[in-house]
Amino acid sequence: MTLGEKIKRLRTEKGITQESLAEKVNVSRSAIAKWETNSGVPEISNLIMISRIFDISVDQLMDDTRAIGKTDVKTEIKSDCSEYAGNFYDIELNGWNDGVEDVLIINEDKDFLFYQKPLKREYVFGLIGKKYITSLKASKPSDIAQKDIKIIDKNYFCRKHVFVELAVKEGFIKGFFDFRNDDYQDVVIQSFTDSSVLLKFGEEIDINTISKIEELEVMA
Numbered sequence: 001m002t003l004g005e006k007i008k009r010l011r012t013e014k015g016i017t018q019e020s021l022a023e024k025v026n027v028s029r030s031a032i033a034k035w036e037t038n039s040g041v042p043e044i045s046n047l048i049m050i051s052r053i054f055d056i057s058v059d060q061l062m063d064d065t066r067a068i069g070k071t072d073v074k075t076e077i078k079s080d081c082s083e084y085a086g087n088f089y090d091i092e093l094n095g096w097n098d099g100v101e102d103v104l105i106i107n108e109d110k111d112f113l114f115y116q117k118p119l120k121r122e123y124v125f126g127l128i129g130k131k132y133i134t135s136l137k138a139s140k141p142s143d144i145a146q147k148d149i150k151i152i153d154k155n156y157f158c159r160k161h162v163f164v165e166l167a168v169k170e171g172f173i174k175g176f177f178d179f180r181n182d183d184y185q186d187v188v189i190q191s192f193t194d195s196s197v198l199l200k201f202g203e204e205i206d207i208n209t210i211s212k213i214e215e216l217e218v219m220a
Contacts, residue, residue, distance in 0.1 A: 001067040004038035009068055010054040011036075023159065024191055025049045052198055053191045087138040091115070094134045096168040097211040100126065102139050107151050111207060114152055119217060125152055126214030132167055154192050157213055161186055164197070164205065165212040186216060 001009075011021050011032075018032040025032075025046055034040035042050065051058045060066060084105040091113070092099045103115035103126075112127040113136075164184035188200040197205045 002038050002064060003041065003061055004036045006061055006068045007032075007050065008036040010050075010056065014054070021053070024053050049191075049198075052193045052196075055193050086142055088140050088142050089115075090135075090137050090139045091128055091133060092135040092137075093128070093132040093211055095132070097132055098165060100128065100212070104142060104144065104149060105136075106149055107153060109153065112154060114154075116149065117214075123150075124215050124217055125150075125156060126212060127154060127157070129167065129208075129211045131208070132211045157189050157215065158191060159188060161188060161216045162213050163187070163216060164189075164210060166205070166209045167211045189213075 011018070016024075018029045018036075022029045022032050025042075026049075027046065031040065031042075035042055047058050047061060051061060056068070060068065088102045089105055090099065090101045091103065100115060100117060103117045105113060106116050106125075107114040108130070111130060113130055113133065114125065114127050116123050116125055164187060166184070184205075190198045190200050192198070192207070194207070196207055197210065199205065
């Protein structure tokens, strides 16, 4: 299987358009079309980006003797979260990490719990690192119908302005002794892999250090 055939299969199996993949890799749509028809070859930096987006090794992409099947395409496992329906929740985190209050729990995967937080006239969405949760308690009843709740996964946060909070260990005073979060108050996420979050302009964050991501409120 050629490199172009692999890129096309990975893209289509994940339901990503050429335009969307072009945005993720920061190239033109015509570049994606050329790669998929073997009329051009991605530069090594673009190959690395593609491998991160589809969570597959560069060796697997470049080895023409190896085909890619559906088992090579990782998809998100979504939960219906029915056990959380009908209530808003308070989520507390360990250490000095900020939790959230009065949120709807709308989805989860192996790493994160996804929430919807009401503002004055609309909602913002966020995620919480599950390994840092110490308690999850119903705070008040919700009268929002299940059909009106938007189900998201972590890819929702790609190409959006968000703030990212990294886990702060017990014993550190957040905002004074630990400056790591100061760099991530307004960043744009390029893509997720199983082990990292890739930010715009190339910086990577270890996914295991993330306690919270929340989209920034859009100001009128």
